Amino acid sequence: MATQILMPALSPTMTEGTIVAWHRQPGDQVIPGDVIAEIETDKATMELEAVDEGVLGRILVPAGSENIAVNTPICLLLAEGEEETALEQPLPPVPASVTPARPEPAVMASVDAKREPGETRLQTVREALRDAMAEEMLADERVFVMGEEVAEYQGAYKVTQGLLQQFGDRRVIDTPITEHGFAGLGVGAAFGGLRPVVEFMTFNFAMQAMDHIINSAAKTLYMSGGQMGCPIVFRGPNGAAARVAAQHSQDYSSWYAHCPGLKVVAPWSGADAKGLLKSAIRDPNPVIVLENEVLYGRSFEVPVDPDFVVPIGKAHVVLPGSDVTITAFSIMVGKALEAADLLAADGIGAEVVNLRTLRPLDIDTVVASVRRTNRIVSVEEGWPACGIGAELAARVMEEAFDWLDAPVRRVTGADVPMPYAANLEQLALPGAEDIAAVAREVCYRS
Amino acid sequence: MARSATRTAGRTTRPRRTARVSREELLKLYRMMLLIRRFEEKAGQMYGMGLIGGFCHLYIGQEAVVVGMQAAVEEGSSVVTSYRDHGHMLACGMEPRGVMAELTGRVGGYSKGKGGSMHMFSREKNFFGGHGIVAAQVPIGTGLAFAHKYRGETSVSLTYLGDGAVNQGQVYESFNMAALWQLPCIYIIENNKYGMGTSVNRAAAGGALAERGAAYGIPGTEVDGMDVIAVRDAGRKAIAHASSGKGPYILEMKTYRYRGHSMSDPAKYRTKDEVQRMRQEHDPIDNARQRLARAGVSDGDLKAIDREIRAVVTDAVDFAQSSPEPDPAELFTDILVQD
Numbered sequence: 001m002a003t004q005i006l007m008p009a010l011s012p013t014m015t016e017g018t019i020v021a022w023h024r025q026p027g028d029q030v031i032p033g034d035v036i037a038e039i040e041t042d043k044a045t046m047e048l049e050a051v052d053e054g055v056l057g058r059i060l061v062p063a064g065s066e067n068i069a070v071n072t073p074i075c076l077l078l079a080e081g082e083e084e085t086a087l088e089q090p091l092p093p094v095p096a097s098v099t100p101a102r103p104e105p106a107v108m109a110s111v112d113a114k115r116e117p118g119e120t121r122l123q124t125v126r127e128a129l130r131d132a133m134a135e136e137m138l139a140d141e142r143v144f145v146m147g148e149e150v151a152e153y154q155g156a157y158k159v160t161q162g163l164l165q166q167f168g169d170r171r172v173i174d175t176p177i178t179e180h181g182f183a184g185l186g187v188g189a190a191f192g193g194l195r196p197v198v199e200f201m202t203f204n205f206a207m208q209a210m211d212h213i214i215n216s217a218a219k220t221l222y223m224s225g226g227q228m229g230c231p232i233v234f235r236g237p238n239g240a241a242a243r244v245a246a247q248h249s250q251d252y253s254s255w256y257a258h259c260p261g262l263k264v265v266a267p268w269s270g271a272d273a274k275g276l277l278k279s280a281i282r283d284p285n286p287v288i289v290l291e292n293e294v295l296y297g298r299s300f301e302v303p304v305d306p307d308f309v310v311p312i313g314k315a316h317v318v319l320p321g322s323d324v325t326i327t328a329f330s331i332m333v334g335k336a337l338e339a340a341d342l343l344a345a346d347g348i349g350a351e352v353v354n355l356r357t358l359r360p361l362d363i364d365t366v367v368a369s370v371r372r373t374n375r376i377v378s379v380e381e382g383w384p385a386c387g388i389g390a391e392l393a394a395r396v397m398e399e400a401f402d403w404l405d406a407p408v409r410r411v412t413g414a415d416v417p418m419p420y421a422a423n424l425e426q427l428a429l430p431g432a433e434d435i436a437a438v439a440r441e442v443c444y445r446s
Numbered sequence: 447m448a449r450s451a452t453r454t455a456g457r458t459t460r461p462r463r464t465a466r467v468s469r470e471e472l473l474k475l476y477r478m479m480l481l482i483r484r485f486e487e488k489a490g491q492m493y494g495m496g497l498i499g500g501f502c503h504l505y506i507g508q509e510a511v512v513v514g515m516q517a518a519v520e521e522g523s524s525v526v527t528s529y530r531d532h533g534h535m536l537a538c539g540m541e542p543r544g545v546m547a548e549l550t551g552r553v554g555g556y557s558k559g560k561g562g563s564m565h566m567f568s569r570e571k572n573f574f575g576g577h578g579i580v581a582a583q584v585p586i587g588t589g590l591a592f593a594h595k596y597r598g599e600t601s602v603s604l605t606y607l608g609d610g611a612v613n614q615g616q617v618y619e620s621f622n623m624a625a626l627w628q629l630p631c632i633y634i635i636e637n638n639k640y641g642m643g644t645s646v647n648r649a650a651a652g653g654a655l656a657e658r659g660a661a662y663g664i665p666g667t668e669v670d671g672m673d674v675i676a677v678r679d680a681g682r683k684a685i686a687h688a689s690s691g692k693g694p695y696i697l698e699m700k701t702y703r704y705r706g707h708s709m710s711d712p713a714k715y716r717t718k719d720e721v722q723r724m725r726q727e728h729d730p731i732d733n734a735r736q737r738l739a740r741a742g743v744s745d746g747d748l749k750a751i752d753r754e755i756r757a758v759v760t761d762a763v764d765f766a767q768s769s770p771e772p773d774p775a776e777l778f779t780d781i782l783v784q785d
Contacts, residue, residue: 188574223561224575
């Protein structure tokens with residue numbers, strides 16, 4: 001029987017790809033290492049090489065086909081001696097992975113973005129972030145971008161795609177792999193009057209740079225009696241990616257939100273991403289922008305106005321409801337909206353608050369919501385101890401105790417280092433069902 | 447120290463009795479070194495009286511390093527250093543009053559009393575701190591150099607670090623980027639022979655600290671850091687190199703601190719004789735005074751300078767004691783720039 005060649009997974013979070021071109025045609029002999037096709041993922045364009053020897057029998061997915069799911073058969077290879085009739089035999093079922101990928105719609109309901117004023121266009125979060133940087137670089141000569149692979153590689157996650165071509169290597173700078181060093185260098189450049197945007201390939205690696213983020217960037221304004229601040233943006237993907245295990249999957253939200261002298265934002269939608277990053281670059285303080293790798297490829301309606309910004313320090317009620325408040329940020333806003341759908345089926349109206357900024361926390365919006373719903377469930381991907389939910393629980397108790405009809409509850413990531421196994425990883429992360437279950441409990445409807 | 451005798455790799459700029467320096471310039475340098483010396487002696491006394499708290503790292507013995515470098519550098523260049531920073535601030539032209547009042551934690555201090563000995567800054571004088579974490583100022587100084595280059599200026603970053611800091615990884619991360627991008631950064635290693643209580647030869651493997659940039663192609667020179675003119679001349683050479691676009695330069699200043707690492711240092715790791723010998727034979731201020739005498743400056747004139755400096759320091763002390771403590775409301779200001 002002919003060998004099926006499947007759409008390969010070319011990154012931890014890739015779920016689909018585009019066949020850009022076929023480099024071999026039916027009837028061509030191929031040997032291992034031959035490039036048979038070119039595949040574009042959301043991160044890069046890669047070459048697909050043959051692993052087996054044979055003759056290309058049939059192309060199943062023509063060039064130019066988009067959104068081809070991983071593991072879809074894309075062509076058939078005939079081994080030596082196999083007749084073309086082998087191509088006519090029925091295809092065996094595609095092997096399913098043990099645990100299916102978490103279901104995520106490719107285009108999120110852009111409830112949030114639709115409320116943004118003015119003209120919008122459908123964009124991925126990745127493109128929204130890139131546009132935010134490009135617009136601010138056009139507006140302010142002091143703004144430059146530095147980090148690992150931001151320039152020639154076009155961004156390890158393609159967030160800085162095209163910036164090198166647009167602005168040149170004076171303002172888009174590839175650094176060596178040297179987080180402690182380039183974070184400190186960025187701080188010095190900010191002291192010296194520039195506006196650095198420092199990309200961490202992921203925030204997991206920013207632990208190497210923590211001393212400069214906290215001791216050098218966050219504290220200097222205070223230590224100088226207000227004389228010298230540090231206008232710098234540290235940005236990059238934060239939180240769990242997919243199947244990369246403990247050292248590459250961690251939510252640092254509460255680490256940064258703990259520290260005075262920093263502002264911390266965690267966008268969910270494309271509009272959040274663009275508007276908050278633009279605000280961060282314009283801000284005279286050090287701002288941590290916690291992006292999310294899984295969200296990079298999601299599309300949302302994003303305002304096109306170059307003056308569009310999302311103010312730092314303001315939460316946003318994404319979905320109004322009267323029975324229970326669900327707070328979330330970053331990728332968990334999507335989960336909270338899914339949970340709200342599940343709850344609506346039970347007749348429970350959930351109000352979903354997208355926190356957007358974690359420091360300063362917009363406690364007023366949260367408290368106002370709790371006064372309407374009398375119940376609150378906090379959702380985050382990070383660990384429970386000393387987390388964002390722990391802080392919210394304390395603040396809500398301090399400021400809205402008399403309005404609470406049920407204990408404040410938290411839905412968090414499991415209190416364990418992130419496991420690799422697909423089933424365990426899924427168990428470690430909060431899902432819509434987990435959120436809905438806790439929301440039903442605080443509504444005494446479980 | 448046996449160590450210096452074994453070092454042959456680096457080039458040491460010896461004190462040159464014939465170095466060209468005008469009487470006026472030497473007087474200016476002498477005056478600044480003396481100001482730092484008297485200021486630091488007074489700070490030590492005030493610490494003993496409980497008027498200065500926390501950590502207090504005195505610069506006594508090392509005055510020629512920063513004063514010589516400031517004599518070499520053009521206006522507009524930036525300076526950043528570690529926590530042994532009082533001398534650097536005075537040499538950059540910051541007011542003794544504001545520095546002393548910061549030491550006493552008063553509102554008249556450069557940081558309104560919120561920074562203390564280790565954390566003072568002056569944007570106006572291009573002094574970027576005062577950093578309390580060993581070697582953290584090295585990438586910061588490299589970033590200041592980056593900003594100079596980004597704006598197309600010829601000014602440079604003078605980034606000071608101690609012999610203890612040279613074993614931190616971020617120093618080499620900085621050397622690498624500075625060399626890669628040809629940044630105008632002068633790394634001035636103030637080798638006072640001890641990182642806290644650990645002598646350099648018990649902490650640093652390999653040859654001269656001046657050679658620590660060799661792997662990155664960064665030139666380095668050993669300099670007699672007790673001789674202000676030798677420092678100035680080495681500084682000029684390094685600055686000419688960096689500001690002409692040739693990239694970073696390392697100067698290893700062989701110097702000595704007479705006092706402990708901080709005020710709470712019992713100094714059991716070295717003999718009194720060693721300290722005494724350095725004071726008697728290599729003191730940078732005595733050295734300059736003798737040169738001035740040879741150049742015909744009278745004893746009376748030198749004594750007048752001494753009186754004048756003492757008056758400046760006394761004035762700073764009076765100010766630092768009479769300036770009020772910060773208002774309690776200051777606790778919650780300056781955390782974020784309000785836009």
